[in-house]
Amino acid sequence: MNRVARFLDSDLWWSFRTSPVAVASALVALVCILGAVLAPWLAPHNVLDLASVDLMDAFKPPFTEAGWTLGSDDQGRDVLSAIMFGGRTSLLVGICAVLFSTVVGVTLGLTAGYLGGTVDALLMRMADVQLTFPAFLVALLVDGIARAALPQEVHERIALGVVVFAIGISTWPQIARTVRGSTLVERNKEYVLAARVIGLGNLRIMATHVLPNVLGPVLVIATLNLGLAIITEATLSFLGVGVPPTQPSLGTLIRIGNDFLMSGEWWIAIFPGIALVAMVLSVNLLGDWLRDALNPRLR
Amino acid sequence: MVAFVISRLLQALPVLLVVALISFALFTFVGDPVAAMLSQDASLADRENLIRLLGLDQPWYVQFWKFVGNAVQGEFGLSYRLSRPVSALIAERAPATLELAFCAAAMTLCIGVPLGIFTGIYKDSWVSRLLLTVSLVGVSLPIFVLGMLLILVFAVHLGWLPSFGRGETVQLGWWSSGLLTVSGLKALILPAITLAVFQLTLITRLVRAEMLEVLRTDYIKFARARGLSNRSINFGHALKNTLVPVITIAGLQLGGIIAFAIVTETVFQWPGMGFLFIQSVGAADIPVMAAYLLLISLVFVVINLGVDLLYYLVDPRLRAQR
Numbered sequence: 001m002n003r004v005a006r007f008l009d010s011d012l013w014w015s016f017r018t019s020p021v022a023v024a025s026a027l028v029a030l031v032c033i034l035g036a037v038l039a040p041w042l043a044p045h046n047v048l049d050l051a052s053v054d055l056m057d058a059f060k061p062p063f064t065e066a067g068w069t070l071g072s073d074d075q076g077r078d079v080l081s082a083i084m085f086g087g088r089t090s091l092l093v094g095i096c097a098v099l100f101s102t103v104v105g106v107t108l109g110l111t112a113g114y115l116g117g118t119v120d121a122l123l124m125r126m127a128d129v130q131l132t133f134p135a136f137l138v139a140l141l142v143d144g145i146a147r148a149a150l151p152q153e154v155h156e157r158i159a160l161g162v163v164v165f166a167i168g169i170s171t172w173p174q175i176a177r178t179v180r181g182s183t184l185v186e187r188n189k190e191y192v193l194a195a196r197v198i199g200l201g202n203l204r205i206m207a208t209h210v211l212p213n214v215l216g217p218v219l220v221i222a223t224l225n226l227g228l229a230i231i232t233e234a235t236l237s238f239l240g241v242g243v244p245p246t247q248p249s250l251g252t253l254i255r256i257g258n259d260f261l262m263s264g265e266w267w268i269a270i271f272p273g274i275a276l277v278a279m280v281l282s283v284n285l286l287g288d289w290l291r292d293a294l295n296p297r298l299r
Numbered sequence: 300m301v302a303f304v305i306s307r308l309l310q311a312l313p314v315l316l317v318v319a320l321i322s323f324a325l326f327t328f329v330g331d332p333v334a335a336m337l338s339q340d341a342s343l344a345d346r347e348n349l350i351r352l353l354g355l356d357q358p359w360y361v362q363f364w365k366f367v368g369n370a371v372q373g374e375f376g377l378s379y380r381l382s383r384p385v386s387a388l389i390a391e392r393a394p395a396t397l398e399l400a401f402c403a404a405a406m407t408l409c410i411g412v413p414l415g416i417f418t419g420i421y422k423d424s425w426v427s428r429l430l431l432t433v434s435l436v437g438v439s440l441p442i443f444v445l446g447m448l449l450i451l452v453f454a455v456h457l458g459w460l461p462s463f464g465r466g467e468t469v470q471l472g473w474w475s476s477g478l479l480t481v482s483g484l485k486a487l488i489l490p491a492i493t494l495a496v497f498q499l500t501l502i503t504r505l506v507r508a509e510m511l512e513v514l515r516t517d518y519i520k521f522a523r524a525r526g527l528s529n530r531s532i533n534f535g536h537a538l539k540n541t542l543v544p545v546i547t548i549a550g551l552q553l554g555g556i557i558a559f560a561i562v563t564e565t566v567f568q569w570p571g572m573g574f575l576f577i578q579s580v581g582a583a584d585i586p587v588m589a590a591y592l593l594l595i596s597l598v599f600v601v602i603n604l605g606v607d608l609l610y611y612l613v614d615p616r617l618r619a620q621r
Contacts, residue, residue, distance in 0.1 A: 129314050132599050137558035141592065144580040148325060148588060231441045238443045239565055241580050258447060258566075262462065266451055273444040281439035 025285035032279040036087035044081055073256060073268045082253055083275045089249035090276070093163055094230040100168030101229075102222050105175025110214065112176065113183025114206050124180070127173035138170040139232050143241055159244045167232050171225050175218060182214040223287035227280045234276055250276045307607055311600045318596040322589035323366045327359070375590040380582045385590045389572060394474045395465055396564070396571030400556050402487060403494035407552060411499045412545060415506025419541075420533050422511065430503070437500035442559050446493040446566035453489060461486045463568040490567045494559060498552045505548050506541065513537045543613055550606035554599055 035042065072078055112123040130138060143166035147155060155162065186192065187210070195205045236242030237251025238258075245252055250272045257269025350356050357365075369375070375385035418427040454462035466482030468475040478484065513519065514537055522532045561573030568574065572591060579587035 129317070132314060132603055133596075134555050134558040137561075137595070140558075140561065144576075144588065145321065145325065145592075147580055148583045148585060227439065231439075234441055235443060235562055238441075239562065239577050241577065254444065254447070261447060261451060262455060266455075269447055270451070273441075273447065277436075277440055277444060280441070281436065284435075284439050 022285065022289040025282040028278055029282035029286055032087060032275070032282065033091065035084050036091045039081070039084035039088050042084065044078055046081070079267060079271050082248060083250070083272050086248045086250045086253045086272060087275060087279065089243055089247055090230055090233055090251070090279070093160065093167070093233045093243065093249065094226050096164045097167035097229040097233070098222050098226050100164060101171040101225065102175055102218060104168065105172040106179050106211070106218060108172065109176035109179025110183055110206050110211060113180035114187055114202065114210060120180070123176065127176055130173050135170040135228070136232055136235065139166045140236065140241070142166040142169055143236055147241060156244060160247065163233060163236060163242050166236070167229050170232070171228070175221055178217050178221060179214050182217065183210055186210050186213050220287060220291040223290055224284065227283040227287065230276070230280050230283070303611060304608065307604055311604060314600055315596060318592055319367055319370065320363070322592050323363050325585050325589050326366065327362070370593055376586045378584055378587050380579065380584040380587070385586045388575065388587065389590060389594065390473060392570060392572045392575050394476065395569060396560055396573060398476065398478060399487065399490055399494065399563070399569060399571060400560055402491040403498070403556050404553055406491060406495040407498040407502055408549060411502035412506055414503045416510055416538065416541070418503065419507040419510025419514065434500035434503055437496055442493060442497055442562050443566050445496055446489070446563060449489045449493060460489050462489070465570055490563050490569055493566065494556055494563045497559065498555055501555070502548055502552055506545060509541045509544050510537065513540045546609045546613060547606055550602050554602055557595065557598060
């Protein structure tokens with residue numbers, strides 16, 4: 001069993017399934033996702049449109065003025081709208097990173113498990129080496145190296161892609177290991193043998209026969225990874241090495257707000273922080289619920 | 300034993316080699332050191348001379364070998380950003396990071412392990428349930444958000460503790476310590492808590508899971524059947540076997556602390572190696588980045604090696620297999 005699964009594997013989660021908490025977290029997640037996806041239509045102000053931002057509106061405290069529910073930041077941007085647009089970037093990066101790591105992890109895990117031999121040994125050795133380092137550190141180092149290695153203008157253009165790549169590549173070994181494990185079990189079953197007897201190629205057997213049978217646990221890991229990916233993105237952006245400031249994410253918003261924490265304008269950082277925690281917490285809760293729902297034996 | 304150590308060392312070598320190659324590639328392919336060092340009106344002959352002087356006309360593996368040789372001696376050249384030797388910069392920043400990491404690790408182990416044991420033994424009490432719920436929030440709370448909240452409450456509103464820096468330090472040889480002054484200790488509290496909380500929630504949950512697993516085993520049932528007291532079962536029999544995996548956990552946790560020290564140091568502007576690394580990434584300061592990359596991989600390799608060795612010493616089954 002992998003670390004995260006074991007770590008969340010407790011009786012509390014079992015009772016969770018039947019408790020209203022799962023429902024509540026689903027609702028929170030839904031609000032976060034809808035707010036982020038529909039930001040251009042729902043948000044009170046369009047913070048990406050620089051022409052509509054007025055410096056005269058800067059530093060409005062929260063809950064004082066209609067249309068500026070959560071106050072405004074140093075540039076005169078509405079904090080609520082900024083959170084909605086920022087959540088969009090965070091969610092986009094998170095989902096893309098998880099998709100990327102899942103595709104890489106499943107492909108490599110399936111290949112390693114099905115082909116075995118040298119390929120297997122090589123791929124798993126690579127996974128071992130990477131697992132020596134915490135995922136966050138891998139993401140940070142990959143991102144930092146790409147930042148230094150790419151010319152400035154190239155990096156600015158593909159910054160979002162770099163972050164997605166860095167976060168995605170940091171979590172593939174875990175998925176690859178899981179998939180490899182289930183593939184080793186499936187490989188020796190009779191339906192695979194039957195497929196081989198009728199002369200199907202390895203690629204065909206892996207993609208259409210083995211793959212559907214090893215995807216179950218991947219779904220759970222991917223959901224839990226989404227929470228992790230959102231946190232990693234926010235942390236990288238907070239450190240100033242994630243998404244560029246031109247495309248605000250929750251992390252960049254908190255980074256900006258952090259500068260005003262000491263001078264009393266707490267809302268600029270705290271509200272995006274709350275949004276981030278709400279999003280991650282609900283995703284994590286859902287991931288665990290999903291695991292129990294998919295596999296009741298896994299207690 | 301010797302064979303075991305040697306085989307582990309041989310396995311660790313490729314990791315370091317790959318990281319060294321990446322650092323070397325950063326040095327070689329990013330920027331043009333010759334253009335940076337030559338003046339505008341240098342002739343082509345000057346340029347060739349400098350290239351030969353720097354050894355840049357050699358094949359890449361010769362250059363790589365030289366790079367590794369220098370790295371082993373802690374020689375990484377000058378920082379582009381600060382124009383000072385990288386080795387001096389790192390030696391100056393290391394005590395801050397090590398003191399922070401040590402305090403956070405001590406805090407997590409001293410609080411996390413007992414909490415894990417408690418929630419494992421009394422798994423149905425409301426205190427355990429409450430602790431687990433709180434730890435769940437702790438997992439979802441990004442480390443920098445926690446740091447900010449602590450700053451907001453304890454530095455801005457209450458004004459009890461400083462929000463940035465290390466306070467006064469005392470120089471002990473080359474080591475600058477913040478542990479010996481009141482302001483140094485006060486400055487340490489918030490960063491150490493920030494760094495410890497995430498690891499604390501993790502370790503509590505892992506120890507708890509391990510404890511629950513051990514309590515289910517047959518020999519514990521047998522001990523109960525023999526009529527031993529709960530105290531002797533929990534602490535005499537169960538705890539011993541719970542603590543073996545805790546070694547791995549402690550190793551993992553130390554790794555996590557080193558990784559997340561980068562974030563904590565940035566939030567609290569703690570003058571450590573992680574903060575130095577982030578500033579170097581921002582400024583594309585390659586020598587510092589390369590040195591940090593190699594140093595941190597070395598640290599992780601050593602931690603993993605240490606964990607393996609401890610395991611080998613603690614668990615007799617591993618020795619019997621060989």
